[in-house]
Amino acid sequence: MLHYILTIITFTPLLGSIVLLLLPISDKRVCRTLFVLTTGLTFLMNCFMLNHFNSSAAGLQLIESYDWVSSLKITYVMGIDGISVVLVTLTTLLFMLVSATFWENEKGARGFFSMLLLLETTVLGTFLAQDFFLFFCFWGASLLPVYFMVGVWGNKKCEYAASKFFIYQLVGCALVLLGMLAVYYSAEPHTFNLIDLDGGKFTSARLQIGSMDVGLENLVFGLLVLGFLVRMPIVPFHSWLPHLAVEAPPALTVVLMTVFLKTAAYALIRVNYGLFPSAAAWYSIVLAVAGTVNLLYGAVCAFGQRDIRKIGAYSSISHMGFVLLGLAIFSSAAFQGAILQMVAHALYAGLFFFLIGVLGERAKRFDVVNEDGSTSFGGLVVKAPILAGFFTVAVFSVIGVPGLAGFPASALVLMGAFPSHRLLTVLGLLGVLLSAGYMIWVYRRLILGAPGDWSERVSDVTPSEQVYLVPLVLLCVLVGVYPRPILDISQPTVEQLLSSILHKGESGGDH
């Protein structure tokens, strides 16, 4: 069974989704039980895989490879390495925690849960696929469940948010498709297999466009970067995320913020850095500046929001900027910091949006302040102390206070960036300061101070809700105090990737 473990992990949620759709169940509780069972089973399979994962080996492990469309050299290849193992574990864990939430849907709970399971399959497939075509299929297919969930079970302006999301992502997909075909036809022999394409085979490849003769690597790298990073989301293609955060059902918002955004960063690492190491070195400064712009722009925009979901969305944009900054600086500390930031962000953003979901379920209101400036909620530390305690952990993790998950991540990124990019490091610190600004503002208005109009409706966290909140709180603290396991497991792969980029970057290609 170990040979097929990656396929089992990827397709168990799909199986659950099909079973849910086909069985004539109308009872919501049975649907939920099936959902919990499927995600729990996937998580168990993941732990089993972790057990057999060799954390001191760089490169891909547990590879499965079959011919799929042999005429076009498309293969079904799945593999896992130190970076993807972290992300896959995160995905299975978070989907399992989402399954414990009790936010009710009016109609068609069956369809909602099956769409969530379909989303899990596509996200896991994106992390595990090692064939470009297979990767693209999962990448494109992940748009559908999100669109359906937002469009059918969303809030008032859900159609606008869903269409905006879809169009942005689709333009990204179209760019990736073109880049993928350019890669396929430039490779000798033509192949889609990422393992075969890896390691800088395109350094001297050129493309004939009309009467111009351009270097293939930089052009296709740029095309793919744009296509992938629409999902990160990179400023100025980020405006789909705040709308989605507001209009999507809460369970979906959690999954989107924690796991979905990370697929973009992973695509950057696996495809762009893997296939075009010397172009990566060339684009380094562009990506670092883009990351810093994200960092600052997201933080500044968060100041102007009243809706706490939008604040969370802009905060996510800002912190994914941190990830991009870390990935663009090719030093071990910054890269590791970026990966740790992905994990930490998933944990604290997940906790933050779970708590927003709890708040929303009680009060059905998400504004931190009313139109006239007076506080909506307030004094929740008295009314709902456990909620306030969890919220404290979330807020201070976002800021990056030492002892919680955000600190080692941002510290590593900034430490890694400082030697080569002083200005960007200072701007990054400014971003941290700004995040403290808006988060403390939210904290004061929600938790401290005198009770507002809506505070009576907020009752404290029940034990059944603590089932999914407490693990996240504990993980936030644990990762903040002892991030070593995550850093150790990803280190060999990161070192190998960085050495290939720096080596190819020095020897250079012809640009």
Place this chain on the structure above:
Amino acid sequence: MPWNAILPELILLATAFAAILLALFEGERPWFSSVASLAGLALSVLMVFPTFDHNHTQVFSNAYFIGPVTQYFKVIIGISAIGAVALCLISEELKAKERAELLALTLLATWGIFISISASHLLLFFLSVELVSVASLVAVAFLRKDRHSSEAAIKLFVHSGLSLVFLGFGIVLLFGITKSFFVFEIRDYFSANAGLDHALLWLAFGFIFASLAMKIAVFPFHFLKSDVLQGSAIPVSAFFAVTMTVSTVALLLKVCIQIFSQKGAGSTWVALPAIDWPSLIAILAAATMTVGNLNALFQKNLKRYFGFITVAQVGNLLLGLSVANVSGLGAILISCFAFMVVCLGFYFVIQIVGNHAKKGQPELEDLNGFVWMAPFEGVLAGVFLLSFAGLPPLLGFVSQFYSLGAVVESKQYWLAVVVGVNWVIGLYCFLGLVHRIFSQTSSSTEFEPNWGARAAIALLAMPTIILGVVWQPFLAFVNSALARVIW
């Protein structure tokens, strides 16, 4: 005379006459003639498969040509005709006693299409195209009391007349240049004489190409299609959207490759150097796609919407011709099959909606909340639309990917960018429809299940989903058919 080579055509002709004759002896409910039509069509399609072994067989003194590619198109057209006939049977728009006439017209038009695809004598080609025009014209005008139908028929009459005239001019010009009506003699003449007058060649090609382009609504002749599809009854609309489109693409393929090409290196072929039709078709395909997608965004009538969607799909289908090599041809074959399956499947959904709404002109609003009223059909309607849009892992994505791959391989990057942009626009068009189907605002009651439609939808959804994932066998079949073609 190898009778087994033309067995499908003979069976089809017999079925057409049987449909009329049986209906004469039946009264109000032409049950026998309906069953005979379906059975005859199915038998004729089945009989095409053994003829795949015939490679470059010519019968009737070289006037009729059988090869793997022609038979492949006959299978697709036969299946889509079965779909159109099935739609006739479940339609509540048509009176039962008139149904047999429509069946006969559909069968005769299909027979005409079979002949036109295989014709290698230009006069036979002209006659069969004329038969198809006349039969389909009467089919469009079938709902005599409906003003949309009559208007569409008059427009189509003028349009077809012009198209036939152009075809006639083109054929006569070719005869004038080469002194022959036989397609292969014309091609050999072009290969042997390189120094022909380019203007004359362009004129001949232009007339024939314009005639066929008017039939499938390539830019700039794209205005009529949506009118015709809106005006006709839904079964006829399906026939026009699916069968006529695929057949005319096959005819365009035939004209470009069998007449205006010459032998290339090895066993391949290249376009005639005198006429650069690949570039012309590239520009027209790009324009057609864009115009179709943009116009579809603004439609409120479901059949009209599908008219413009079909126009956009024609642009997609022609991409393979703009590449003008074997992989482009493979792309056309795969795309035609994908288009047929998906479009026909969705027409069954349109028929169900039309029957329920009790109007011949279903609006887009009639689709609101469709999935909650008819869950099985609704989910599969969503699958068809997403396949049309070209999302992985469905059949539509496979065909789109293959076409785009052929375009990128031929280094026409501008066309690849246009296709990419149209992919996004097209997807947005379909998104609106998908959203309607899944929206929670359901205004009407439950649908009564129509088991014929359900079976058809399920049958057509199976290749859409399965072939989207397991497409190597299909690709191998297409490649083997192409490999056995003798130029």
